[in-house]
Amino acid sequence: MMTNPGNKVTQGQFSFLPDLTDEQISAQIKYALKNHWAVSVEYTDDPHPRNTYWEMYGNPMFDLKDPAGILLEVNNCRNALPNMYVRVTAFDSTKGWEAPRMSFIVNRPPNEPGFRLLRQERDGRSQGYSIVPYATDRPEGERS
Amino acid sequence: MLDAIAKGTAAPDESVDLQAEFEASNIDEVMDKLDRELVGLKPIKTRIREIAALLLVDRLRRKFGLTSGAPTLHMNFTGNPGTGKTTVALRMAEILHRLGYVREGHMVAVTRDDLVGQYVGHTAPKTREVIKRAMGGVLFIDEAYYLYKPENERDYGQESIEILLQCMENNRDDLVVILAGYKNKMDRFFDSNPGMRSRIAHHLDFPDYGVSELKSIAEIMLGEQNYRLSEAAAKALEEYLPIRMRLPHFSNARSVRNGLDRARLRQANRLFASRNRVLTKTDLITIEESDIRGSRVFAEGKLEGEPETKAR
Numbered sequence: 001m002m003t004n005p006g007n008k009v010t011q012g013q014f015s016f017l018p019d020l021t022d023e024q025i026s027a028q029i030k031y032a033l034k035n036h037w038a039v040s041v042e043y044t045d046d047p048h049p050r051n052t053y054w055e056m057y058g059n060p061m062f063d064l065k066d067p068a069g070i071l072l073e074v075n076n077c078r079n080a081l082p083n084m085y086v087r088v089t090a091f092d093s094t095k096g097w098e099a100p101r102m103s104f105i106v107n108r109p110p111n112e113p114g115f116r117l118l119r120q121e122r123d124g125r126s127q128g129y130s131i132v133p134y135a136t137d138r139p140e141g142e143r144s
Numbered sequence: 145m146l147d148a149i150a151k152g153t154a155a156p157d158e159s160v161d162l163q164a165e166f167e168a169s170n171i172d173e174v175m176d177k178l179d180r181e182l183v184g185l186k187p188i189k190t191r192i193r194e195i196a197a198l199l200l201v202d203r204l205r206r207k208f209g210l211t212s213g214a215p216t217l218h219m220n221f222t223g224n225p226g227t228g229k230t231t232v233a234l235r236m237a238e239i240l241h242r243l244g245y246v247r248e249g250h251m252v253a254v255t256r257d258d259l260v261g262q263y264v265g266h267t268a269p270k271t272r273e274v275i276k277r278a279m280g281g282v283l284f285i286d287e288a289y290y291l292y293k294p295e296n297e298r299d300y301g302q303e304s305i306e307i308l309l310q311c312m313e314n315n316r317d318d319l320v321v322i323l324a325g326y327k328n329k330m331d332r333f334f335d336s337n338p339g340m341r342s343r344i345a346h347h348l349d350f351p352d353y354g355v356s357e358l359k360s361i362a363e364i365m366l367g368e369q370n371y372r373l374s375e376a377a378a379k380a381l382e383e384y385l386p387i388r389m390r391l392p393h394f395s396n397a398r399s400v401r402n403g404l405d406r407a408r409l410r411q412a413n414r415l416f417a418s419r420n421r422v423l424t425k426t427d428l429i430t431i432e433e434s435d436i437r438g439s440r441v442f443a444e445g446k447l448e449g450e451p452e453t454k455a456r
Contacts, residue, residue, distance in 0.1 A: 064277055066280025068247075
């Protein structure tokens with residue numbers, strides 16, 4: 001029962017597509033900048049879907065006009081952390097939104113082991129289910 | 145055929161229309177604006193024309209699939225205060241944008257404070273942030289010689305210079321760096337940073353303005369603010385300028401602007417003093433001789449043993 005044969009983590013935009021090329025990433029960032037969203041680069045090694053807050057790579061980038069600067073950061077982050085998930089987030093600060101409007105993964109570890117299913121016995125023979133990423137099996141300092 | 149040209153597959157004997165390309169780029173409009181709004185500056189305008197021509201020809205060459213690599217366009221503007229370095233830099237961003245050399249055509253103007261940090265490890269991110277903001281446009285570093293302070297060997301300016309150099313080399317397609325500063329100080333700056341000198345292709349020296357050029361500048365400035373000089377005032381200004389030019393701290397167009405601002409003050413004061421009579425529009429827009437003559441320059445110019453001016 002493998003609906004996602006590559007075991008690719010599917011989060012955010014474009015995650016069912018093949019990895020985006022640099023030009024495609026630039027085009028997406030350009031769209032975000034056109035809408036005056038603050039774009040930032042984030043990374044994590046824990047792909048659990050409820051892991052919302054990833055670490056920031058560098059400062060969030062305001063007042064940029066051209067995607068080249070952000071692509072530069074993306075590539076710096078990829079080189080520095082090749083075994084981590086890296087995503088680009090565009091935050092909309094407009095009142096009423098105040099939320100990320102775009103978010104897509106731009107780097108994945110070469111090997112994505114996927115998730116383990118945990119079953120939990122509960123009262124009255126009921127079953128609880130949860131998932132744990134294999135990537136987080138080891139303590140934080142020893143991963144990757 | 146146009147399609148074939150666009151794809152870079154044009155046959156060698158096919159012809160391309162330089163004139164059409166020139167018109168399509170709208171560069172003419174910017175050049176005219178440059179000629180109209182900037183007085184004098186012959187060598188600068190010539191160089192800008194040359195750069196524009198090169199970029200245009202380059203674009204045509206690309207259509208034939210002739211690659212020649214993007215030319216480096218980092219520039220260094222030297223000149224005395226008020227000779228129009230910032231104005232030209234701003235215009236340069238627009239020109240390069242029209243020619244498709246930079247993608248966005250905005251200008252980020254910074255000084256030492258924006259690039260150099262206050263403690264160890266602060267400089268690099270600060271400089272990088274500025275560079276990222278300038279990408280797709282022009283990074284204009286005013287008073288660039290301040291970046292390097294030889295008397296303090298632990299100054300962080302050097303770190304900033306190194307990052308700049310790296311970006312000027314690696315991100316040549318993404319941004320154009322323009323340095324500006326006074327001639328002798330910039331020369332000293334380049335002497336101690338040979339890497340910087342060799343990475344800058346265009347060294348432009350802004351000449352000082354002559355009296356007649358300063359006068360046309362004054363007229364343009366006044367015109368923009370909806371003022372005009374009366375005939376006598378124009379004559380007074382012609383006498384004012386040479387005296388001002390000999391006084392210390394003369395900074396070309398900036399001094400002219402300050403002088404005119406003070407003349408406006410005196411005009412307002414004069415109108416205010418005669419407020420019992422009804423003013424017309426002409427009164428409001430005209431700067432009279434007395435407004436110019438009231439300048440301290442006339443008195444001070446003479447105090448310093450300058451020859452007596454005809455005006456009394």
